[in-house]
């Protein structure tokens with residue numbers, strides 16, 4: 001029987017405090033958001049008008065946001081949230097005025113506004129209640145906004161240890177998400193309230209490496225209504 005821990009215990013565990021994580025992706029190029037997401041976030045935001053908003057969950061060093069802030073109009077609002085602040089923070093004078101990096105656990109944080117673009121690049125792998133964050137992010141999205149996140153359905157399990165991938169992907173699709181299995185990318189176009197038929201039971205910090213090769217978290221859920 002797997003010992004499940006709470007999300008507050010998880011944030012102090014070695015799987016989340018893993019120093020070898022790639023936290024430094026830039027906006028474009030080899031190690032980048034554009035490459036991982038399959039679209040250029042700044043180009044996408046530029047078409048949204050003079051004051052687009054981008055929220056990046058698990059933003060790491062915030063490099064992609066900082067690079068985008070320099071390319072987008074001054075009225076753009078870019079927000080990054082990460083459990084750990086930048087390990088190599090730039091001097092304050094070098095931080096663009098329209099960029100805000102928040103140090104917080106996602107389970108304890110909510111924005112004050114809606115966003116045109118919400119991304120989570122290889123961040124869900126380290127969260128316990130991944131489905132809770134996905135549902136909350138959908139509600140923070142503008143009516144014509146886009147959510148894009150890397151998601152590994154195999155990381156979602158039932159309390160007896162069996163996999164819940166198929167049921168979870170089916171429920172996400174029923175809620176309007178698209179799942180691109182080859183890229184492990186979950187997408188939603190258009191903000192909306194999302195209620196998924198799963199109840200969070202806890203996290204397994206010792207689930208082992210996922211498809212990225214890095215140690216990741218197992219997320220355990222009880223299905224509601226026979227799922």
Ligand SMILES: C[S@@+](CC[C@H](N)C(=O)[O-])C[C@H]1O[C@@H](n2cnc3c(N)ncnc32)[C@H](O)[C@@H]1O
Nearest residue numbers: 021023024025058059060082083105106121126
């Ligand atoms: C693999 S890194 C990706 C960082 C960034 N998205 C990138 O691609 O460069 C995963 C990030 O998730 C953050 N993280 C892990 N658990 C978190 C939590 N509960 N709340 C917020 N951020 C978290 C880690 O601190 C880490 O910076």
